[in-house]
Amino acid sequence: MEGILGLLILIADIYAIVKIVQSSASGLKKLVWVLIVLILPVIGLIAWFLLGPGGRAG
Numbered sequence: 001m002e003g004i005l006g007l008l009i010l011i012a013d014i015y016a017i018v019k020i021v022q023s024s025a026s027g028l029k030k031l032v033w034v035l036i037v038l039i040l041p042v043i044g045l046i047a048w049f050l051l052g053p054g055g056r057a058g
Contacts, residue, residue: 013041016048023052 020033033052037044 009041009045012045013037016045016052020048020052 016037017034020030020037023030025033033044033048037048040047
Protein backbone atom coordinates (compact mmCIF):
# COMPACT_ATOMS: atom_id res chain seq x y z
CA MET A 1 0.00 0.00 0.00
CA GLU A 2 2.86 2.38 0.79
CA GLY A 3 4.27 1.80 -2.69
CA ILE A 4 1.05 2.94 -4.35
CA LEU A 5 0.88 6.04 -2.14
CA GLY A 6 4.51 6.85 -2.91
CA LEU A 7 3.86 6.46 -6.63
CA LEU A 8 0.85 8.78 -6.45
CA ILE A 9 2.89 11.40 -4.60
CA LEU A 10 5.67 11.08 -7.18
CA ILE A 11 3.21 11.55 -10.04
CA ALA A 12 1.62 14.56 -8.32
CA ASP A 13 5.05 16.10 -7.68
CA ILE A 14 6.08 15.64 -11.32
CA TYR A 15 2.81 17.24 -12.41
CA ALA A 16 3.40 20.17 -10.03
CA ILE A 17 6.96 20.68 -11.30
CA VAL A 18 5.79 20.67 -14.92
CA LYS A 19 3.06 23.22 -14.11
CA ILE A 20 5.55 25.38 -12.19
CA VAL A 21 7.98 25.42 -15.12
CA GLN A 22 5.14 26.28 -17.53
CA SER A 23 3.82 29.11 -15.32
CA SER A 24 4.38 32.78 -16.03
CA ALA A 25 6.21 33.31 -12.72
CA SER A 26 9.73 34.71 -12.67
CA GLY A 27 12.68 32.35 -12.94
CA LEU A 28 13.61 32.74 -9.28
CA LYS A 29 10.07 31.98 -8.09
CA LYS A 30 9.96 28.91 -10.31
CA LEU A 31 13.28 27.71 -8.90
CA VAL A 32 12.13 28.23 -5.31
CA TRP A 33 8.85 26.36 -5.89
CA VAL A 34 10.58 23.47 -7.64
CA LEU A 35 13.05 23.17 -4.76
CA ILE A 36 10.24 23.25 -2.19
CA VAL A 37 8.36 20.50 -4.02
CA LEU A 38 11.53 18.39 -4.36
CA ILE A 39 12.73 18.83 -0.77
CA LEU A 40 9.29 18.52 0.89
CA PRO A 41 7.26 16.39 -1.52
CA VAL A 42 3.93 16.25 0.34
CA ILE A 43 4.03 19.60 2.15
CA GLY A 44 5.56 21.32 -0.88
CA LEU A 45 2.85 19.93 -3.14
CA ILE A 46 0.08 21.15 -0.84
CA ALA A 47 1.75 24.57 -0.46
CA TRP A 48 2.16 24.89 -4.23
CA PHE A 49 -1.46 23.92 -4.80
CA LEU A 50 -2.70 26.54 -2.33
CA LEU A 51 -0.14 29.35 -2.69
CA GLY A 52 1.99 28.78 -5.78
CA PRO A 53 1.93 30.41 -9.20
CA GLY A 54 -1.68 30.17 -10.28
CA GLY A 55 -2.60 29.05 -6.76
CA ARG A 56 -6.15 29.17 -5.46
CA ALA A 57 -5.52 31.66 -2.63
CA GLY A 58 -3.84 34.34 -4.71
